Amino acid sequence: MTDHPYTDNDLRAEAARQHATLTDDPDLMGVGEQMEYAWVPSVETTEDGSARTWKQLLVVEDETGDDEDYTAFGEAQRKIHDLIQGAADVSEWAVSLGAAGLTRTVSMGWYVTGSGWDLAVQIAHLPGIKPEVCDEIESAVRLAVERVFREHGLVPRGLDTSA
Structure with a gap:
């Protein structure tokens, strides 16, 4: 209490x-x-x-x-x-990141079926995490998402890391 x-x-x-x-x-x-x-x-x-x-x-x-x-x-x-x-409502997510002391580091958006993104992922972490760890996590997320797309017969046409 x-x-x-x-x-x-x-x-x-x-x-x-x-x-x-x-x-x-x-x-x-x-x-x-x-x-x-x-x-x-x-x-x-x-x-x-x-x-x-x-x-x-x-x-x-x-x-x-x-x-x-x-x-x-x-x-x-x-x-x-x-x-x-027109932005997606990520308010709760943004406030929770700030409360946890996390920093947004990378965003990724995949083009699969349309002219815009079909899926977007944003990664945030504590500032003290080593850059090489963040790079490895980013790579693992990217590969995992692309694997799932391919398993469902969808071929990503591009990745935008400025998402």
Whole structure:
């Protein structure tokens, strides 16, 4: 029995519920605010070696520098909003990982029948586990999933480890 009228599981359940609610109906304006000064991972760095933000990449100033065209930024903002809203609910899993002190390390998605992933697996571990152990586990999971697909007459057409 604890000093509180709730359990750790109650806390985790509420955190998962709120996490799911935040992703179920994200605030479009909030998405834009978070994008404005966030770095775009795939964009080459500028001449001085710094990365570029979504605003630097997509907002166009007119000749005077006074008026700005946010059309491309708004389009990306809506696409990101839709991706958040359409995401699989992994809230409980995410909260449980954090509570256990685990770190997400690798995601794998397999293409078998359609144009999108047919199966995805995400692996998380304690930060202290040796990289060679993690690599061996990742390889074992990948081989096991592909073996099961083949046993059922399905041939994986590709593996995406950026899943």
